[in-house]
Amino acid sequence: MQSASSELVGREQELERLLTSLAEADGGVARAVALVGEPGIGKSRLVAELIARMGDGLALLGRAAEFERDYPFGVFVDALDAYLGSVGQARLRGLDELAGVFPSLAGEATAPAALKEERYRTHAAVGSLLERLGGGRPWVLALDDVHWADGASLELIAHLLRRPPQARFLLVLALRPAQTPPRLLAALDAAERDGTCARVELSPLRRADASKLLVGVPEGPLREELYVESGGNPFYLEQLARTTSSDAPPAEGLADVPDQVRRALASELAELADEARLVLDAAAVAGEPFGADFVAELAGVERTAVLDAIDAALGTGLLRRSETPGWFGFRHPIVRRAVYSSIGERARAETHARAADLLAGQGATALVRAHHVECSAAVGDGAGLAVLTEAGWQSSALAPAAAAHWFDAALRLLPPGADAGQRMGLLAPLAMSLTASGRLADGLERLHELLALVPPEQELVRAKAVTAMALIERLVGEGSEARAMLRGALDSLADPRSAEAAALQLELASDRYFSADWAGMAEWAAGACALAREVGDASLLAAAAAVLGLAELSVGDPAKARSLLAEAEGLIDGAADAELATHLGAAHWVGWLEHHLEHFPDVVRHYERGLALSRSTGQSHLLVPIMLGLAISRTWLGALPHAAEDADAAVEAAHLIGAPALLAITSSLRCWVAVRGGGLHEAMRAAETHVRAVTPSEVPQELLAAAWFGEALMESGSPGPGREEILRAGGGPELALLEPSQRPYYFEVLVRAELALGNLDAAHRWADETRALAERLGLVGARTWASRGAAECALAGGDSAAAAGLAQAAVETAGEVHPVERERSRIVYGRALAALGETDDAIRELEEARMQLASWSADRLAELAARELRKLGRRVGKAGTRAQGKDGLSALSARELEVARLVTDRLTNREIAERLVLSQKTVERHMDHIFRKLGVSSRVDVARAVEASETRV
Numbered sequence: 001m002q003s004a005s006s007e008l009v010g011r012e013q014e015l016e017r018l019l020t021s022l023a024e025a026d027g028g029v030a031r032a033v034a035l036v037g038e039p040g041i042g043k044s045r046l047v048a049e050l051i052a053r054m055g056d057g058l059a060l061l062g063r064a065a066e067f068e069r070d071y072p073f074g075v076f077v078d079a080l081d082a083y084l085g086s087v088g089q090a091r092l093r094g095l096d097e098l099a100g101v102f103p104s105l106a107g108e109a110t111a112p113a114a115l116k117e118e119r120y121r122t123h124a125a126v127g128s129l130l131e132r133l134g135g136g137r138p139w140v141l142a143l144d145d146v147h148w149a150d151g152a153s154l155e156l157i158a159h160l161l162r163r164p165p166q167a168r169f170l171l172v173l174a175l176r177p178a179q180t181p182p183r184l185l186a187a188l189d190a191a192e193r194d195g196t197c198a199r200v201e202l203s204p205l206r207r208a209d210a211s212k213l214l215v216g217v218p219e220g221p222l223r224e225e226l227y228v229e230s231g232g233n234p235f236y237l238e239q240l241a242r243t244t245s246s247d248a249p250p251a252e253g254l255a256d257v258p259d260q261v262r263r264a265l266a267s268e269l270a271e272l273a274d275e276a277r278l279v280l281d282a283a284a285v286a287g288e289p290f291g292a293d294f295v296a297e298l299a300g301v302e303r304t305a306v307l308d309a310i311d312a313a314l315g316t317g318l319l320r321r322s323e324t325p326g327w328f329g330f331r332h333p334i335v336r337r338a339v340y341s342s343i344g345e346r347a348r349a350e351t352h353a354r355a356a357d358l359l360a361g362q363g364a365t366a367l368v369r370a371h372h373v374e375c376s377a378a379v380g381d382g383a384g385l386a387v388l389t390e391a392g393w394q395s396s397a398l399a400p401a402a403a404a405h406w407f408d409a410a411l412r413l414l415p416p417g418a419d420a421g422q423r424m425g426l427l428a429p430l431a432m433s434l435t436a437s438g439r440l441a442d443g444l445e446r447l448h449e450l451l452a453l454v455p456p457e458q459e460l461v462r463a464k465a466v467t468a469m470a471l472i473e474r475l476v477g478e479g480s481e482a483r484a485m486l487r488g489a490l491d492s493l494a495d496p497r498s499a500e501a502a503a504l505q506l507e508l509a510s511d512r513y514f515s516a517d518w519a520g521m522a523e524w525a526a527g528a529c530a531l532a533r534e535v536g537d538a539s540l541l542a543a544a545a546a547v548l549g550l551a552e553l554s555v556g557d558p559a560k561a562r563s564l565l566a567e568a569e570g571l572i573d574g575a576a577d578a579e580l581a582t583h584l585g586a587a588h589w590v591g592w593l594e595h596h597l598e599h600f601p602d603v604v605r606h607y608e609r610g611l612a613l614s615r616s617t618g619q620s621h622l623l624v625p626i627m628l629g630l631a632i633s634r635t636w637l638g639a640l641p642h643a644a645e646d647a648d649a650a651v652e653a654a655h656l657i658g659a660p661a662l663l664a665i666t667s668s669l670r671c672w673v674a675v676r677g678g679g680l681h682e683a684m685r686a687a688e689t690h691v692r693a694v695t696p697s698e699v700p701q702e703l704l705a706a707a708w709f710g711e712a713l714m715e716s717g718s719p720g721p722g723r724e725e726i727l728r729a730g731g732g733p734e735l736a737l738l739e740p741s742q743r744p745y746y747f748e749v750l751v752r753a754e755l756a757l758g759n760l761d762a763a764h765r766w767a768d769e770t771r772a773l774a775e776r777l778g779l780v781g782a783r784t785w786a787s788r789g790a791a792e793c794a795l796a797g798g799d800s801a802a803a804a805g806l807a808q809a810a811v812e813t814a815g816e817v818h819p820v821e822r823e824r825s826r827i828v829y830g831r832a833l834a835a836l837g838e839t840d841d842a843i844r845e846l847e848e849a850r851m852q853l854a855s856w857s858a859d860r861l862a863e864l865a866a867r868e869l870r871k872l873g874r875r876v877g878k879a880g881t882r883a884q885g886k887d888g889l890s891a892l893s894a895r896e897l898e899v900a901r902l903v904t905d906r907l908t909n910r911e912i913a914e915r916l917v918l919s920q921k922t923v924e925r926h927m928d929h930i931f932r933k934l935g936v937s938s939r940v941d942v943a944r945a946v947e948a949s950e951t952r953v
Contacts (some may be wrong), residue, residue, distance in 0.1 A: 002659035008049045009207030014200050018050045022170050026138040030164035031575035032171040034188050035203035040235025043174035047142045058139035064148040064557040068287050069369055070150040072399030073101045075143050083131050084325055100398055100432045115620040116400050116436035123159035138168040147179040151401020157185035164196055166469040204232025213237055229260045236261045253341020265338045279309040284350040285341040288329040289322035297358055302572045352376035366390035372854035374409045386412045420453045438658025444472045463489055463500050467507050471621055475659040476513055481807050485512055502540055504533035509547045521550035540582035546589035554739055558777055565593050588622050589628050596741040598780055598817050603633040624653050638820045638856035640677040641895040647673045663690040665705040671712035680861040682711050703729045703737050711749050719756035744770050744782035755796050767793050780817040784810050795832055804832035823849040855891050891933040899926045905942040
C-alpha cells in the first residue's frame with residue numbers, strides 16, 4: 001500500500017510563515033528562513049510548495065548530498081550553475097572571480113582571492129551575484145539538506161546571513177539541527193537575534209493530518225499502528241504505507257531510522273529486478289543528480305535498459321526527476337543511503353574506481369574525481385595519492401576546509417614506511433588549511449606532527465614551524481608551550497649567531513608583546529637587533545628595531561622609540577620587495593610603532609605595501625593585523641569610509657579564522673570606527689556577542705578591544721557600563737594594562753563618561769591623569785586630549801573662559817596630525833564660545849567643524865556640531881549634507897572622489913562595487929554623500945562636476 005496524496009498537509013502555518021517572509025523580501029528587505037526538523041519531517045516538501053507558489057517568479061533550488069560533502073560550494077553549484085550557464089554574459093559582467101566557484105563560468109577570466117583569509121571577497125561577489133539575478137523582482141534561493149553542505153558553502157551561507165544581499169531576495173535553508181556544524185548554527189542564531197532570519201521548526205503531523213496521507217489504507221487499527229510507528233513523520237508514514245508488512249532484514253546504514261521503516265525500505269528494494277538494482281547501485285555511487293549515460297557506463301548496462309530501469313523506479317517513487325531535464329535523483333536522501341549502504345564493500349569500491357576512471361577520461365579535474373578516488377584507493381596507491389593531493393591544492397584558496405579533507409585523505413594513502421619528506425609535504429598544507437578554515441587546534445596538532453619529522457639539520461624549516469605554532473597558540477589564547485618551543489629551537493641552533501637565531505629572538509620579543517612583558521620584550525628585541533646587524537639582514541633589523549621601539553615607548557622612553565623608528569623606516573623604505581617579503585613582519589611592526597608615534601600617513605603607506613606583498617607571496621598571517629592598523633590610522637586621518645571597509649574586511653577574515661579573541665578585536669574595532677562614522681548601534685549589536693564571549697587577557701590588542709567596546713557603550717548612551725568596561729580593560733583606575741600611548745585617549749573618554757553621569761569631581765581627576773601622562777609622552781594626541789578633557793571639565797563647572805582657552809589649545813595642538821580630533825575639539829570650543837555669549841564666533845567654529853566632519857563622512861560627530869548649531873538658532877540639515885565653503889570636489893572624501901570618477905566612466909553602482917571590491921550598499925552610501933555634498937540629484941550631474949573640475953586643473 002502507498003500514499004496516493006501529493007497534497008501538502010498539516011503545514012499551513014509553516015507555509016504561511018514562508019509566504020510572509022517572501023512578502024517581506026518583496027518589500028525590499030532581504031530575508032532568510034531556516035526550516036528545521038528531523039529526517040523525513042517534510043522540509044523538502046515545504047520548499048517545493050513554496051517554489052510552486054512562486055509561479056513565474058525566479059526560484060532556484062540546490063541540495064547538498066550526504067556522500068559528496070567536500071566539493072567546494074557544492075550546494076550553490078547545484079542551485080545556480082545551470083541557470084548561470086543559460087543567462088547572458090552581460091548580466092554577469094564584472095563577476096569574473098566567480099569562475100573559481102561555478103563550473104559554467106570556468107571559461108571566463110578568474111581572479112580569486114590571493115589569500116585564504118580573503119575568501120570573503122568571493123563571498124561578497126556571490127552576494128553581488130544574488131543581488132543581480134533577481135532583476136528587481138522578488139526571488140528565492142532554496143538550499144536543502146544544508147547540514148551536509150561542504151565547508152565553503154557553510155562559510156558562504158554564514159556570510160549571507162551576516163550581510164544579506166540588498167535585493168528582494170529570500171534565502172531558505174532546510175536542515176537537521178543535530179547534524180549541522182556549530183559555526184553555522186551560531187550564524188543562524190545571530191541572524192535570528194538580528195531579525196533577519198526566521199526559524200521554522202517542523203513538528204510531527206497530527207493524527208488528522210497524517211490520515212490524509214493514508215488514503216489507500218483502510219480505516220481501522222492499521223492506520224493507528226502506522227501513525228504510532230511513524231511518530232507522525234510524513235516520510236516514515238508514507239514508507240510504511242508502501243509496504244505495511246515485511247519479513248526482510250532491516251536496511252543497513254540507517255541506524256537513525258525506525259526499525260520498521262528500515263524493513264520497509266529493504267523490502268521495497270528487494271522487489272527490484274537484478275538489472276534494475278544494478279542501475280540503482282550505480283546511481284547511488286554516481287551521486288545526485290545523475291544522468292542515464294554515466295550510470296549506464298558505470299553499471300555496465302545498455303543505455304536502453306538503464307532508461308527502462310529509471311522509468312520503473314520513477315513509477316514506484318524510488319527516483320524523482322531533477323530540476324535539470326534528463327537528470328534524476330532519489331526520492332529522499334534516506335532512500336539513497338539505504339541503496340548505497342547495502343552495496344558490498346568490494347563492489348562499492350570497484351564502482352567508485354570505475355567512476356573515477358570514467359571522469360578522468362572525460363577530462364574532469366582532480367577535484368571532481370577526488371571523492372571517488374578516496375572511496376576506492378588503497379594504501380600505497382600513488383596515482384590516487386596524486387589526485388587527492390592535487391584536489392587539495394585546487395581547493396586550498398577558496399575552500400580550505402575541503403583542502404584539509406583532501407590532504408588528510410592523501411596522508412592516509414601513504415604507506416607506513418613513506419619518506420618523511422613526502423609526509424611533511426602533506427602535513428604543512430594540511431595544517432595551514434585547517435587553520436585557515438577555523439580548526440585552529442587541529443592545525444596546531446598537525447604542526448606538532450610536522451615538527452617531529454623535521455631533521456635537525458633543517459633549522460629554517462623547524463624555525464618556521466615553531467613560529468607558525470606560536471601564532472596559532474596566540475589565536476587560541478595559549479602561548480606558554482610555543483614560548484618554550486621557541487626557546488628550545490633557539491637553543492638547538494648549530495650557529496647561535498645566525499639569521500635564524502635573530503628571527504627566533506625577534507619572535508620571542510614579539511611573544512612578550514602579547515603578554516605585556518615590556519622588559520622581556522626589550523631584552524629579546526635588543527638581542528635580535530644586534531644579531532640582525534651582525535648578519536646584515538636589513539628587513540630583519542627593521543622588524544627588530546620596531547619591536548624594540550615599542551618596548552621602549554611602553555617603558556617610558558619615547559625619544560628612544562622615535563630614534564628606533566627612524567632607523568626602521570629607513571631600512572624598509574630602502575628594501576626591495578623581494579627582500580622585505582622574507583621578513584614581512586617588518587612592515588607590520590614598523591607600521592604599529594608608527595601608529596603609536598602618530599605617523600599615520602606612513603602607517604597607511606607601509607601597511608598597503610605589506611598587504612600587497614602578503615597577497616603576492618601568499619603570506620596570510622599578517623592580514624588581519626594589517627587591516628586593523630589601516631582601519632585605525634585611516635580613522636584618525638578622517639578617511640572614515642575607507643576605514644569602515646578595512647574594519648569590515650577584518651571582521652569577515654576573523655569570522656573565517658574563527659578565533660573568539662580575534663572576532664572580539666575586529667568587531668569592537670568596527671564599533672570604534674562607527675563612533676565617528678555612524679551605524680554605531682548596528683555595529684554594537686554585531687559585536688556584543690563576541691566581546692562578551694571573551695574575558696580580556698593581558699594581550700594589548702584584546703585589552704584595546706574591550707576599551708573600544710567600552711567607548712561605544714558610552715557613546716551609545718550608557719556611560720556607566722562604558723566606564724566600567726574601560727576600567728576592566730585597563731585593569732583599574734590607572735589603566736596600567738593599556739599601552740601608555742593609548743591611556744590618555746581613554747582617560748579623556750572617562751572624563752566624558754563621568755560628566756555624562758554628573759560626576760564633576762571624578763571627571764577632574766581623569767583630566768589630571770590625562771595631563772600628567774601627556775607631559776611625559778609628548779605626543780600630539782595625548783596633549784590634545786589633555787586640553788580637551790580639561791576644557792570639558794571647565795565648561796561643566798561654569799568656567800567658560802577657561803574652557804574656551806583650553807579647547808582652542810586642543811584645536812591648535814591636534815593640527816594636521818589628528819584632524820578628526822581637531823574638529824572634535826572645535827565643537828567643544830564652539831560650545832565654550834556660545835557659553836561666553838560670543839554667538840557669531842561660536843557659529844563660525846561649529847560650522848567649520850560640521851563641514852569638515854561631514855566631508856570625511858564622520859556623520860555622528862558632524863551631527864554633534866549640528867545639534868549645537870540648532871541650539872544657537874541655526875537651521876541645519878542632517879549630518880553629511882553638502883560641505884558649504886568647499887569648492888566642488890574638495891568636499892568629497894578620497895573614497896567618494898574615487899567613486900565619483902568611476903561614475904564619470906559610466907559605471908553602475910554594482911560595477912563600481914566590483915571594481916573597488918566593495919559591497920553595493922557601501923557604494924550606494926557613498927553616492928548619497930556625493931549627491932548631498934555636491935548639491936546635485938543625478939549621476940549625470942556628478943559626472944559633469946568631475947569633468948568640469950578636472951578640466952580646470
